[in-house]
Amino acid sequence: MWFQVDRTISKTLTQQVYEQLRQHILNGDLKTNEKLPSTRELADLLGVSRNICLDVYDQLAAEGYLIIRPKSGSFVAPGSLFQNNKVNQQINNKEQFSEDPQDMIDFKAATPAMDHFPRKIWGRLAKDVCEGSPETIFGYQSAEGILSLREEISRYIFRTRGVRSEPHQVIITSGATQALFLLTELLIQNNKLVAVEDPVTDEMRTIFSYAGASLCPIPVDDKGINPDGLSQENPPAFIFILPSHQFPMGVTLTIQRRIQLIHYARQHNCYIVEDDYDSEFTYEGTPVHSVQGLDPEKVIYVGTFSKILSPGLRIGYVVLPQDLIEPFKKMKWYTDRHHSSLEQLILTRFMNEGHFDRHIRKMKRIYKQRREALVNSLKSQFPDCVILGHAAGMHLVVEIPQVDYHQSLMNWIQKYGVKIYSVDQYSLVKNTHRNKVVLGYGSLSIEKIEKGVRRLKEAIDGYTEYTTKRESTTER
């Protein structure tokens, strides 16, 4: 049971304790027949007088929420569960800490700055494309996508990432998500094993499992995925890697390990699938080239416009070795025919007329400022914290000494109007990263970032105080 009272607001302490206990009963946090702490214990925990707790228990018993059994305690009465009670939820929302979703500061990673989508230019190009394109564009097109866009992408990824491709190897997909799903279906036909970095994004690994793969977790350390963890006896169909900015740990895969991975793939005749989701945004040093550039026959490169522009566009692409092109196109066709031709043409113009490069430069500045604000706030609120990973992308990992992000702390933190994500939730092998959290800053303004970190500090301090009090009460 987590709640606090606030002496700075106008509600009486009795009212606050009553409303919060009642809410815990109604929404099932306190289960039927569960024993409540004694009035003395609760009073100690909350730092209020015992009379307040006696009054509240009497009131709740009178209303039928509690059964008071003399000499044995107070218990939740059967039939008191009533979930989704919006009215009660509002009453329970404290004035001090907002659980209002509108006010929640959500450090979810991989969410770009939607407030900076180039609406005006995109809108103008959309109008031009719609009014000026030939009639055929409104009919079915081929599965691989519009050639002019594939040419633009092929040039762009060579120039910025050293990816070696001919436009016919580039297939437009509905985001990296579809590319990865179709690739899995295609590549696991004879071998269901897929090696994934551990930790890794839960969404991506679910895509593989959903397509029928069995996952082999390979640990990530400060040099990236460790190829020594790959099985020599049972090699996977492919190894999924995020080499430029591992998610969530943020490390860049060293060249030695890249070479080691390629040797492994050649020796065991498997593929490497390289997901290059946010490599445009590097704030220190120069971006490292793709792994695909080292061996285009063994490495399949997956890219997306979700982070640079918007996930709402649903445009991604895959660069395939020659022998996978035709089977992949067939799967794409039978999945959804092809991606929207109009959207593809708008994006082609956006890239071709130089808006794309300008947009990336602008967003890089914005994300860099947001990252700096987050790092500075963390260092000022938690001077001992350690920021992990390469300065890139839209998220970072932070370790705050002595803080273990177990579920009850995560729940507690949310009550302060801030949402963070533990690295452990992305781990396949659990309990290896319990002291680290991922903080995404892409979609948060500097003001929100600073406020969010202040709330985090208040939450962690509040929790420490609460557990100390609870321990001393139990000892007595």
Ligand SMILES: Cc1ncc(COP(=O)(O)O)c(C=O)c1O
């Ligand atoms: C590792 C990774 N790659 C790619 C993506 C982008 O997916 P999509 O292009 O389908 O939006 C995400 C989305 O969060 C991601 O976490």
